[in-house]
Amino acid sequence: MAHPRHFFSTKRWRAMLSNDPYKKRLCLVAVDEAHWISHWGYAMKKGEMAFRKWFSRINEIRSIVGKVPLIALTATATTSTRLKIMRSLEMKSPTLIMDSANRDNKTYAVQVITPDPAQTFKTLVQELKEHKGLTERTIIYCQTIKVTTFLYSFFMSELGDDMYIDNSGDPKKRTVEMFHSRIDDLNRDHILESMGEPNGSVRVLIATIAYGMGIDCKNVKTVLHYGPSYNLETYLQESGRAGRSNHEMCKSVVLYSSLMMKHCSEEIKSYVRESSTCRRKILLKNFDVDLEKLPAAEPAHNCCDFCKKNCKCQGDCCDFVFFKSLFTDIQEGPTDCLSREVSDAQRANLRQKLHYLKKALRGQYLRRVRLENVPMFTPAKLSGAFGDLHVEQVLSNCEKIFTVTDIFKFVDIWNLSVALEVLFTFGQVFCDVDVCEPVEEPEHNDTSEFADLDIFDFDIEDSVLAGIQEEMFYTAEDSLFAPNEEESGSDVE
Numbered sequence: 001m002a003h004p005r006h007f008f009s010t011k012r013w014r015a016m017l018s019n020d021p022y023k024k025r026l027c028l029v030a031v032d033e034a035h036w037i038s039h040w041g042y043a044m045k046k047g048e049m050a051f052r053k054w055f056s057r058i059n060e061i062r063s064i065v066g067k068v069p070l071i072a073l074t075a076t077a078t079t080s081t082r083l084k085i086m087r088s089l090e091m092k093s094p095t096l097i098m099d100s101a102n103r104d105n106k107t108y109a110v111q112v113i114t115p116d117p118a119q120t121f122k123t124l125v126q127e128l129k130e131h132k133g134l135t136e137r138t139i140i141y142c143q144t145i146k147v148t149t150f151l152y153s154f155f156m157s158e159l160g161d162d163m164y165i166d167n168s169g170d171p172k173k174r175t176v177e178m179f180h181s182r183i184d185d186l187n188r189d190h191i192l193e194s195m196g197e198p199n200g201s202v203r204v205l206i207a208t209i210a211y212g213m214g215i216d217c218k219n220v221k222t223v224l225h226y227g228p229s230y231n232l233e234t235y236l237q238e239s240g241r242a243g244r245s246n247h248e249m250c251k252s253v254v255l256y257s258s259l260m261m262k263h264c265s266e267e268i269k270s271y272v273r274e275s276s277t278c279r280r281k282i283l284l285k286n287f288d289v290d291l292e293k294l295p296a297a298e299p300a301h302n303c304c305d306f307c308k309k310n311c312k313c314q315g316d317c318c319d320f321v322f323f324k325s326l327f328t329d330i331q332e333g334p335t336d337c338l339s340r341e342v343s344d345a346q347r348a349n350l351r352q353k354l355h356y357l358k359k360a361l362r363g364q365y366l367r368r369v370r371l372e373n374v375p376m377f378t379p380a381k382l383s384g385a386f387g388d389l390h391v392e393q394v395l396s397n398c399e400k401i402f403t404v405t406d407i408f409k410f411v412d413i414w415n416l417s418v419a420l421e422v423l424f425t426f427g428q429v430f431c432d433v434d435v436c437e438p439v440e441e442p443e444h445n446d447t448s449e450f451a452d453l454d455i456f457d458f459d460i461e462d463s464v465l466a467g468i469q470e471e472m473f474y475t476a477e478d479s480l481f482a483p484n485e486e487e488s489g490s491d492v493e
């Protein structure tokens with residue numbers, strides 16, 4: 001067993017693989033987690049380097065070891081990934097063994113959220129305070145360590161002493177934990193062990209993709225994504241952590257706003273933004289599932305948020321909410337199927353008003369810098385609050401924007417007062433938007449609104465995590481080798 005780079009990048013390994021005694025005994029080449037060939041072995045964009053180029057050269061083993069059967073294994077691969085794997089490994093008419101990706105004990109939903117975690121997670125915090133160690137188990141996946149830490153700190157400050165299953169203050173009795181590649185080993189072992197027990201103390205785990213392959217988790221009822229995964233395969237795999245131990249119904253809910261999707265693939269963007277088709281079908285059509293033969297969920301509300309809307313069972317359980325967050329009166333839910341005609345004149349009017357708003361917000365901010373001595377941010381950061389990009393995003397979705405939630409759905413804004421200003425502008429241009437006039441100079445006693453802007457940006461480390469998920473590389477096996485390995489072909493003999 002070895003990493004492809006060791007097989008192919010060093011002469012010693014190549015020599016070993018091609019010597020006769022070895023070749024004689026070798027009866028099978030197995031490529032495990034083969035979807036990484038497609039994700040890591042090739043450049044994401046033209047002109048970029050592949051993250052692990054050796055992954056795309058596994059086919060070379062055929063010329064080294066001769067005629068030996070080759071098997072490729074993966075638990076999640078879309079149709080296009082499967083074809084890419086077969087091409088890359090030079091498989092000619094291979095035998096395919098596939099299990100359906102459909103899990104009928106799972107309900108799928110998506111929900112637009114606002115910038116405020118206190119609003120998003122209010123119900124979950126209450127539940128933890130009340131039920132502590134008896135809270136239903138939830139995993140919250142985040143895309144970066146930064147967001148994971150941000151959310152964990154939020155729960156910590158909301159819960160205080162209520163974060164423990166008893167009053168001991170024993171760190172091993174926390175009901176909320178976080179998991180990523182940088183936590184210390186002791187904590188890691190404790191979390192893995194606790195999650196492996198159906199009634200373990202950890203009830204809410206906030207995690208990156210590092211909490212992934214090969215882990216054993218029991219009794220998970222809900223998997224939330226605080227911001228969607230990078231692609232559908234990762235999403236399917238992560239959402240699969242719920243409902244493994246029994247056939248009880250469990251939920252998989254993506255919480256998102258436009259700003260949280262900068263790093264996402266187009267498929268997953270359309271998965272979360274789609275609101276007129278069964279979500280399970282949108283997900284599974286990418287995984288070779290014959291949608292015609294897909295058994296209809298019974299009752300329909302068990303399928304997804306779209307099917308729930310059309311469910312006619314009239315049972316008590318039909319009213320359930322996928323994920324209870326708190327919307328205030330100014331934040332109505334998204335208006336999924338609503339749409340308006342926009343004339344050229346209205347569009348021009350809207351454009352002009354949005355540009356005016358952009359300047360006004362900037363002026364307002366600069367005044368605060370002068371008067372209140374708040375920290376000065378760079379122009380880039382300022383336009384990050386509401387700049388040309390946002391104006392264009394608003395304009396290209398103006399047919400579908402009716403509520404503040406719609407704005408979070410389509411525009412990269414992470415600031416409630418800015419979103420309210422934009423909606424107010426809509427009210428001035430279209431008569432179908434019901435808004436009250438915002439306060440002349442919205443109260444900004446919290447400068448963190450601007451500071452929060454980059455929370456969903458990816459720094460170098462995170463962009464690796466988001467796009468190509470390096471976290472999985474920090475395994476015990478890998479630490480045996482030098483981390484800077486890609487070009488170690490100069491093995492001297």
Ligand SMILES: [Zn+2]
Pocket residue numbers: 278279280281303304305306307308
């Ligand atoms: Zn459905």
Ligand SMILES: [Zn+2]
Pocket residue numbers: 299300301311312313314315317318
């Ligand atoms: Zn129903």
